[in-house]
Structure formats: C-alpha cells, structure tokens
Amino acid sequence: MSEKFTKLKALIAEVSDLNAAQALLDWDQQTYMPSGGAEGRGHQLATLGSLTHQKFTSPKIGALIEDLKKEFADADPDSDEARYLKVVSKDYDQATKVPAEFVAKFALLTAHAHETWAKARQENNFSIFQPDLEEILEMRKEYVSFFPPADHPYDTLLDQFEPGMKTADVKEIFGVLRERQVELLKNIADAKQVNDDFMHINYPEKQQWDFGVEVATKFGYDWNRGRQDKSVHPFTTSFGINDVRITTRFMEDFFPSALFGTMHEAGHGLYEMGINQEYSRTPLAGGASLGVHESQSRLWENLVGRSMPFWEHFYPRLQETFPSQLGNVALPDFYKGINKVEPSLIRVEADEATYNMHIMLRLELEIAMIEGSVEIKDLPTLWNTKFEEYLGITPPNDAEGVLQDIHWSFGGLGYFSTYALGNLISVQLWEKMNEDIPDIDEQIRKGEFSTLLGWLRKNVHTHGRKYEPQELVQRVTGSKITPEPYLRYLENKYSEIYGL
C-alpha cells in the first residue's frame, strides 16, 4: 500500500469513528434518552455532524483522492483498494459539491417543515405544510443543479440512495409491476376472504419478546455483536461490523408487528454483521444501497418468515407459547392469516401484495414534482385519485393520505422506490439461492438457516458497499434488477392462498 493510501485510510477511519459516534447518539435518543435530554442531544448531533462534515471534506482528503486516482490508474478495478477509492471519491464529491450554506439553510428548512408537517397531519390540513414542501422541492431542484446533468433530474436524487440507478430503469420496472399487481389485487378482492381474527387478540409482550429473540437467534443474529431494544419506530443501526443493533416495538393486540418486525430488522442486522471484517472503519462497511438493504430485511421477514416451511417448524413452538390464543388455530389457517391481503390506507401496515402500490404512487408523484408536471397544491387530489386507482380505496382525509409519511418533510425525495426495489431484489436472490441450495425448503422446515445465511454472506453481505446495486444483482443472479421474479412469486403465493 502506498504511503498516500495509508494516509487516506487513516483519515477516513477517523471519519468512520465520528459517524459511529453520531449513530450512537441517535440510537440512544430513540431508545433510552430521558425526555429532558432532547435539547442537549440536538446540540451534540449538530456539533458532531458539522465537525464530521468538516473533517471529511478537508482539501487534504480531496488532494489524496486525486493523487491516488492517478496512482490506481492501472490497478485491477475490482480490487478492494480500487473500489474503496471509488466509493470514497464518490462520497467526497457528493459532500463537497453541495455548499455548506445550502446544507445549513436546508437543515433549517426541514426542521421547520417537520413541525408544519406534524401540525398539518394533526389538523388534517395540507395547506399548513404546503409552503414548506414547495420550498423543499425548490431546494431539491437546486441540489440537483450542483451535480453534472444526468439523463433525468430525478436521477441525482435517486443516486443518493440507489447508487447507479436511473429514473428510466425505475420507470420501466414499475410500469411492468403496476399493471400486473393491480390485476392481482382485483382478483384477490373478488375471491373468498381470509380470516385473521386470531391475530387481533391479546399476546403478552414478554412472550412476544422471547419468541422474537428465539427466531432471530435461529436466523444467526449474533448477540455478542448486537442487541435488541425497544423504540417507537423499529430500526437497525451499526457502530461497526461487530456492534450492530436492532430495535422493535410491541402491540399486545397484534403480535405480527413485533415478530415480523424483529425478523425484518434482524435481516438488516445480519447484512451489516456479515460484511468483510477487512472493511472495518471504511465506507465499504455498509449496505450496497437502501434497496439492497431492504432486500435482506424483506427476505428474512417475508420469503422466510411468512412461508409455509418456516411455520411448519415454528408453529408448534408458537402455539406452545400462546396456547389460549392459538391452540385452536390450525397451521393452514394461521398461514393464510399472516398472509392476508387487505388494501389499507397506511403504507407501513401494508401486506406483501399491496405494498409496492403504495410505493409506486409516491414515486410517480415525486418524479412529477421534480419534472414540474404537478403543483404541490394539487398533490392531495392526485394522491387520492391514484390511491383509488391502485388500491381501490379512497383516503377519507389527507392525514391518512398525502400527509402520512414523514419523508418529504425531511427532504427525502428519491427514497421511496428503494422499498419496492428491495422486494424485487429479495426474490431475485431467492430464486438464485434456490438453484444453489435445492433443499432449502427442507432445511427451513427443520429450523436450519445456516446454509441460507452462508449463501447470503458469500454472495451479498461480505461485499458491503463494494459493488453498486445493479452490479451486485447482476453478479449474483446474472441479470439486472427485474420485476419478473417478484411478480411470479406474488402470483404463485396468492393464487394458492386465495384459490385464484
């Protein structure tokens, strides 16, 4: 390793340390911090954030990157070193292209927007939030202008979350999805409905906790390198490859919330825990993208956790844990219940079959906003029209409609599609894994997940951020991100459940 490379790595390692410290401040804020700590925590996060930015964007780092690019000109472009430099260089570009004053102004705006959004939602009055959202949109457009022109202005926003992904790709994918998922939902709506009353009775928290931990442990979540705590919104965070924490929340009258939530977060956690240890304290120690991250959480939550083989193993244990609640519910009925399809107003409560429709709606609106083909004031109406079209129901008010998500209030345009992409990727990986491990169902039926986890580690986890999402999916499955496998999966699964 050249002296300059060693120097760059040392500087970037310190930036990683500071990012980890920020992540801990955030984790604590969401888990254990007493309410009195809020104001001070805001100051601590702001100070540490600006200091980290300052350290990372120092001209010293920029100069090292430029020198090393020349030095690496003939290096193997797939080597860890070359990829490290590529990722650092891209992050550096993204961090330095945006003026500090812009960042500060945007932070003020979104702090204000968070308040107006919350108020608008509470009072069910979109116009309270409208002016801030208009300004956020203008500033997102300005943000785009700091970067070289792309094929589509939305590309620049998308690229923050799905590196290398193009708006045209996403549009094409969602074009295929839209038609067939709408069709599927119509057929399900016309079929005999599924009963899930047993999910809406009392399940004590303690037993829910223990069962979730048991499942996560079987999945391979390493408690020596992680832990689970409670928070209002479940999340996964990492302070390094060997300290990856998940959180969950409990609804005593709806046990799937915590159980599938734990599987979901454990999926995120297993990804972070499986990254090559050599990448410690480097920007390679993270997921390839939000979409790929979501593919891991959805894989464990849905493809494993909502499958029949999984419950053939675990259902007796669950019945044992909750004898009065589930003693009289047969496995096939339980399986149907946890897979019930029911168009609902709220994205975060959506089932597998409807989830992508929520995303598509938002993605289309975001692209229209950036293209300027819709005015902010018209969003509520447009939202409701599309909602009716895609899900067959109309939100009774804006609080449960256009105002339901926090994302736009913090300026997170370009973010939503990653949730849907995660679903698609999860099934693409799953199909390939099935080819490589033909008896996977048999293994899951025995509560055996180590071969599956090993496969994911080798093909996905270990690489961290080394490959961009399209590239990673191509390397593993031989194809770019495509909706076909996911549609096949949905259609098969729900045809069986609903007798279509």
Place this chain on the structure above:
Amino acid sequence: MSEKFTKLKALIAEVSDLNAAQALLDWDQQTYMPSGGAEGRGHQLATLGSLTHQKFTSPKIGALIEDLKKEFADADPDSDEARYLKVVSKDYDQATKVPAEFVAKFALLTAHAHETWAKARQENNFSIFQPDLEEILEMRKEYVSFFPPADHPYDTLLDQFEPGMKTADVKEIFGVLRERQVELLKNIADAKQVNDDFMHINYPEKQQWDFGVEVATKFGYDWNRGRQDKSVHPFTTSFGINDVRITTRFMEDFFPSALFGTMHEAGHGLYEMGINQEYSRTPLAGGASLGVHESQSRLWENLVGRSMPFWEHFYPRLQETFPSQLGNVALPDFYKGINKVEPSLIRVEADEATYNMHIMLRLELEIAMIEGSVEIKDLPTLWNTKFEEYLGITPPNDAEGVLQDIHWSFGGLGYFSTYALGNLISVQLWEKMNEDIPDIDEQIRKGEFSTLLGWLRKNVHTHGRKYEPQELVQRVTGSKITPEPYLRYLENKYSEIYGL
C-alpha cells in the same frame, strides 16, 4: 456581552457537546454495549478524544482567552462571566501545558499498565506491575514539571481533582483525622459487636430495584432528566444538566450494595441536575471538585440514608417489601446492622468509621512516592505495615493489599484524598444545614426531602464549578474544609451504637 466573549462561548459550547458525546460512548460501553463492540469503541473514543483536545487547545481559543482577560480586568470577579473565563482559562492551561506526545505516550503506558496490574492482581505478584508503576511515577513527575513550581510537587496532581487544594492542607487535615479515627476504631473493637446476619440472606433483585427507585424518587431525582441502568461498577454521568444518568448493581445476598449504591449515585445525580441551567454547554456545568461531588453522594447515602430518622420512615416499607427477610428484625437492630463497623481489607466495602483510614494510607504512600521517600518495590511492605497500624489487620496477600485499586494503573495519583475530603465536607454542610433547617430530622422522619434538596441546590448545586471547593465550603459554612465536624459526627454516632 462582547463579541469576543460570544465567540469564545460558542467555541467552548461545541467542546462541551463533544465531551457529552464521549460521555455517552463511555456510558454505553459500561451498560449496553455487546462485547463485540469493544474494539470499535476504543477507536471511537480515541478519535473523539483527540479531536476534542485539538478543538479545545486551538490557538484561536487561547487568543480569545488572553484578550478577554484584559477586557474583564475590571469586571466583578464573582460574576458568572468572570468565573466562566477563570475556569476556561485554567482548563485551557492544563490542556495546553502538557505536550501532545506526552499525552500519547502516557496513554500507551497506562494501557499496558492496566494489563500488568490486572495480571499482577490475578497472580498475586506485585513485581509484574512494578516496572510500569515505576514508569508511571516518573511520568507523573514529568507531568508536574510542565506546570509552574508549587509549594509541594503533589499540589499539581491534587489540583487536577481538588482545584486550589494544597498538600499541606490535606496533610494537616489527615493528621487530625488519623489519631482520633484510630482511637475510635480501637474503642469499637473492644465493644460488644453488632449482628448483621440479616443482611446476608437472599433479597430478590426486582424488589431491590423498585425500593431503590422509590427512595431516589423521594430524594427528588428527576426521572424525566435521568435514568438508572445496571453496570459492573456503579457510576453517575451527565450529558448536560437535563440528562444525568446513574447506574447500580445488585448482590442478591447483600442488599445494602444496591440500595446504598443507588442513594450514593442519586446524590451525585442530584448535584448535576441542580446546576444553574444558564451554565448549560459551559464548563461551569459540573461539580466544583471530586471532593465536593463526593460530599453530595455521601450526604444522601450516609447522613440521610444510614440515619435513624430516615429508617423510621422507610423501615416499615422495607419490611413490607421483604417480609420473610426482615419481618422479625426490629428497627434498632436493623439500624445497628447497616452501621456495623468492621475493619476489612477492601476500601470499596468499608464502613463509615474505617473508610477514611483506607484513604489516608493511600494518600501517605502517594505523597511519599512523589517526594521520592519510598521506592516502588517497597510499597507492598509499607502498605501492610500501615494497614496493620490503622485498621488492625494485615492483608494476607498483595492482591487484597497494594494491588486492590485500579487507580494507579491509569496514572490517577492525586485522586484518592477526594474520597475522604468528600466525607468531611458532607458533615460540614450537614451541620450548617441543621442550623438553617432545625426540624430536618422531623421532615426526614416523614419522608420529606424537598427542603433539604432546596437547601443543597441553593447553597451548593446551582453554582456548579463556579467556586473552588475551599471557597465554596467557606461561603456556605463560614469555615474551610476541616475534620472536626466529621469526627464529632463519627464519635457521636458510634458511641451510641456501640455504647462507648
């Protein structure tokens, strides 16, 4: 406020934020961090530590301090602004006088010393630790040399923990203590001994936790601005005046450990919570010294928590909580039991009457080390001789003798006396408080602590680090730190209990 003062305050506020972030990293390490996180946490603490040091010692801050000293020349020296500048200036001096290479070298040495100390203790072999301790002593002497000459070289070390305190003062105080405490212990040893068998039976953790929380709540510990967690070594930490956390540990067969531990840490916590809110994000937001801090923890733990009026109120509740353990123990016997005097080998387990003897022994050795009047290799023998003289027992081995404390391994010379000074200060404050609140016993007997807390807030807590310890004690009690009140208290209390 002048522009320069505003600028200095803004810079120092950021340093406070970074210190708070470090404190959180440390809190997490001791409470919730999974073992896998240790290596990464070490990096995070090192990076944040050096960055904070760098930021605080920037010449920009030094120049502002110098300019402001001139600007403040005619200001009221007792104003918050003048005291703020004095404290910042002193901290800045202390941080800049010591070369960065020295700090780094000392960090390496103490990291190694921690290992050799642990090994020496485990193998009961002082010579394993001896070379490192010799080097630590040399480096402490070198540290002293970075500062202007003091009356005694130990002054410079002491001043880090007890600002303004002199070795001569401490020697004088301990001279008085030694004689009378040794005498008291002799008399107690000759008296009829107290029975405390009831303390050494099983007390389930859950009830211990709840009772401790109940007491801390009554004391006035504000759970909206704090919390209690478990850790191996109990401690109090603060991330700001409105986020002050305590920890405790449980021994199921020795309930006083957690209960008096919680009172002790709550005492530290109440101090931090009571600091003037105007001092937020400034170096005034802390205790006046370790000794004054300890006075607050010992006051709640011993003067309140081990007093008869306290238990007249709480003992029925404790009996209710532990009916099978305490149902047949009468209050006077309980009171004697929790105040039993028993010379023991280990400082942290010492009772009120013997505690200071442990401290005195260490202080005398430390001063001798710095003066060069004892060689490190002779410490074990000297320790044992003094131990026999002061406590009447001889340590059977060095692990339970000279090797029992971790402090020297991290270079903490100058630290121990603060524990004893805290005891003295606690009773000085207590006597004055009794004059101001004549019916305090009556209030405590009713479980009423708000007047007491109010008195401490007004006289001690609110000032934070504004006054140095001697000055603070003088302002409140009209006298400097003196052993007389403490000796009076001990002699009265134990004469009654042991019928001397």
